[in-house]
Amino acid sequence: MQTLVICIDRDNDLGDKANVLAPLIGREANIEAAVKLATADPEDSDTNTIFGGVKILDELLDKGVDAEIITLAGDRNIGIISDQKIANQLDIILKRFPAESGIFVSDGAEDETLLPIVQSRMKIDSVRRIVVMQSANLESTYYIIKHAFNDPKISQTFFVPLGLAALIYAFFLLIDYSQGAIIGILAAVGLYMLYRGFSDTVDLYWEKLKDSFYSGRMTFFTYATAALLILIGTLVGLMGVWSLYTSQGIWYYGIIPLITSFIHSTIWIYILAIIFADAGKIIDCRQRSEPSGKYIIPAYFVMSLGFLLWGATSYLMSLNPVMGGTETSLQAGLEIFVYSIVFAIILALAGIRASNKPQKKEKRSKR
Structure with a gap:
């Protein structure tokens, strides 16, 4: 095979929202998965990534290039776990389709952090970022803020520490100990920031702990x-x-x-x-x-x-x-x-x- 079109879904929206198992190989499988994801969540950008990859595949086939499209999905816990899953899927596919080169397709900078992992396994000729054009109303500040806060990754980052601080402050006010509120808030926010900073390590050890329990x-x-x-x-x-x-x-x-x-x-x-x-x-x-x-x-x-x-x-x-x-x-x-x-x-x-x-x-x- 000459060229492999590689679409990336780092946070595994395909599996979580559309119940589609990755990796996806072939034009028909990718279109079917994209339709299921669009039906489950019409606003998910990974749908456009897959359709963008299908378009690139069709252009290559029209030019007589021997090409195929694949979609790799990671895990909801973005980091070491998701990247390892994508790397393992790519290794399996390259054994079946030893392509000479690839075209990397993503929907933003987050997925493109996997580019060095893919390049360590094959030559990448091009990187395509699929950007969705929106109307003026959708680009308004209200829409952006609303959908950003509906995103679990963003809402957990901002709302959890604010909610913890509010609860701790209310508790210490209830027991009439305002000095303890400052100590409690700093301790809770500090622990949360440490967890966010070492989330990849914590998730990795948690997976090892579950594996040792079940085995x-x-x-x-x-x-x-x-x-x-x-x-x-x-x-x-x-x-x-x-x-x-x-x-x-x-x-x-x-x-x-x-x-x-x-x-x-x-x-x-x-x-x-x-x-x-x-x-x-x-x-x-x-x-x-x-x-x-x-x-x-x-x-x-x-x-x-x-x-x-x-x-x-x-x-x-x-x-x-x-x-x-x-x-x-x-x-x-x-x-x-x-x-x-x-x-x-x-x-x-x-x-x-x-x-x-x-x-x-x-x-x-x-x-």
């Missing part, structure tokens, strides 16, 4: 335990910081002592959570008779880091009388810091030694 792997239990430990550790650290803050105030202790107190009270809970997560991977590897060294080695370095942070925070707390200096003397804090460095070095060296063993085995097996 009966140990990682489901250990991941859930690790998440619970992280939550408990965070709450313990925040309660300790809050007790210090409410007793004298941040102007008395300062930011560094409060952060030191948080790390000192949570570090081992976080370390235990990471080790639990790795333990599940190790057990699953042993059950499948796979090498588990790559999961054992990080445990050494994680515990080494834990000793360093715990020893450093213990020493800092012994320097400050209001942060625990009365319980731990300066000399005792220094001794703890020195011993923790020694233990950290021993664990790091053990991890380095363990990391060299699999390499030796691999070399012997190759010989």
Whole structure:
């Protein structure tokens, strides 16, 4: 085959709205899918993308070019998951139709972010963006705002943090604690922004967690335990910081002592959570008779880091009388810091030694 016309539906509107499974191959299949999508949602731009691809296909066939049209669809969770699905679909199609080149068809910049993925697998001769011409009334500000807010991707981005802020503020006003409203709003909006920033990573781990649950792997239990430990550790650290803050105030202790107190009270809970997560991977590897060294080695370095942070925070707390200096003397804090460095070095060296063993085995097996 000479040319492949590639249409992209990155957020899988075909599957969610028209119940059409991708990939779509051939002119008839694409036209049928476009009609179903237009019937389900006449305003979806992916319909025009497919029809635009069909027009390009017809033009190529009229010129005697051996061409075919395909449509690739991703996932509602735009990012790593959707891009991996599109890449897998393209790999399968290229095995069936080893085309010399392709024409990339999209409805905007969002779909065109997949262009490097497609170009890594085949040569792209042209990129076509299908833009729908609208009447003056449809281009009015009211129409644009209305349909933008009806889009789940836009409405979730703007409405969720505003709604959380309004609910938190109303709750703290109800209990007559206005100062807590500011803290609660900042915490909620901050968590939401972190989730949006790491949404691809969160979605990826969520998919792995579901996969481990349905396949009966140990990682489901250990991941859930690790998440619970992280939550408990965070709450313990925040309660300790809050007790210090409410007793004298941040102007008395300062930011560094409060952060030191948080790390000192949570570090081992976080370390235990990471080790639990790795333990599940190790057990699953042993059950499948796979090498588990790559999961054992990080445990050494994680515990080494834990000793360093715990020893450093213990020493800092012994320097400050209001942060625990009365319980731990300066000399005792220094001794703890020195011993923790020694233990950290021993664990790091053990991890380095363990990391060299699999390499030796691999070399012997190759010989």
